[in-house]
Amino acid sequence: MLLKNTAESGGRFALPFFAFAAALLILAAPSRAQAPLAYITDLGNTITVVDTSTNEVKGSLDPTIASSLMGIAVDPGSGAVYAVDLNKTVHVIDSPDDNPSYSMIHLPDVSPFGLVVTPDGGALYIANAGANSVTVVDLGTSAVSSIDIGCDSDGTNNCSSTPSITVTPTSSAGPVYVYVATNAGVAVIDTSNNTLKENIPVTCGHGGACDAIDLAASPDGKTLFISIFEENQVIGMDISMQNTIVQIAEVGDSPEGLAVTPDGKAVYVTNMNGQSVSVFEVGSCGPECTVSTVSGTVVGEPSIIALTPDGGSAYVGGEGPSLSVIDTSTNAVTATVSGLSGEPFAIAISDGDSDGDGIPDSVEGSEDTDGDGVKDSLDTDADGDGVPDAEEAGPDPKNPVDSDGDGIHDYKDPTVGGDTGGNGGGGCTLSSGDTTGTAFSYLLYFIIPAMILAKRFYRKASPDKAE
Ligand SMILES: [Ca+2]
Ligand SMILES: [Ca+2]
């Protein structure tokens, strides 16, 4: 009847009616589940894409005239992929999953090696191999500039031929620092004015300068972890306490890649010659850490490592065209990804929404709040109170509601909503304006572009620089 009447009244009512119906449909439609994707370079001309929900190669990205792709990063907000190559080019790939579009930004006469994207997605910082500089690309204007990082080729603070780079995970409101490894320590760049803030020397047991191989920052931005290949150690430096070493982990033989879990509780380390992956709980360090070894067989010469945004899995690359997958809840190797297009050089993993409830994996995490055996990032009712996460999260699922202000989002808070007590409010909760959870969810984003680079790969890329 309604349709008939509407039609009879001509177009005047038909359009608003269908617009209203369409709006209802859009509101009712569930979000599309999207598993995080791993993007892997291998010094070739393409980027392999791995679906982390199936651990299978999903396809590849093929940037225009790319040559020996090396460092790679993903903007967790937009999902854009950035990779540098030997042509002194940054390849930009927008909407890489469903409709990739490729563009390029040319760099000055340098050897780009590793790169990071800032937490706000506004800029790239590129560490140049064996050079005294970091290149900055303003992604809004594509303007390119350079920062002197105070190392030199023959002096006391040598430039690294394999400079790893990381950015402090911190909210967009706080200061953002970029750290670059040198052969004698770490250069610190203040991104607010793009200047060298300081060079932090790292001294080894023999009293001399230490070659920092890989760097990773804790989610709160307070601690910088550094792998020391020659000492079989990972050190944790408290940035706020004048770079005091507050953690020392005696790990396996020849540590390279580092990854910190998004909750900041654990650090994973690949041991190249040790053929193993070490893990330590940050809470065990005082300053010596209790270190254990991941069980199962990892790829040969494990070098690179990255975590999924929920922290539930670690992907490890080394020898050969495959990756080992570690379940971080059991610290065991549980799968192998095979069929990469080459030996992995660097890996970056995008954020996702694995259960399609609108809340990003990086916000949900990999704990199992209701203990039903399904981790929160895959559980559409994380607290098991009968009210779906999508409802309890509120209007902005990236910043879920915490109506009682205890720091636990409603969808994880069994005392809020549903039939398990509390205010019993169901889905119509209103935020009291608590921002703790919001800040924390931002923090989680910054782990994602974890990009780990291995010395031995650079030898392959630039034989003339081999030691
Ligand atoms: Ca989700
Ligand atoms: Ca669960």
Ligand SMILES: [Ca+2]
């Ligand atoms: Ca619930």
Ligand SMILES: [Ca+2]
């Ligand atoms: Ca709460």
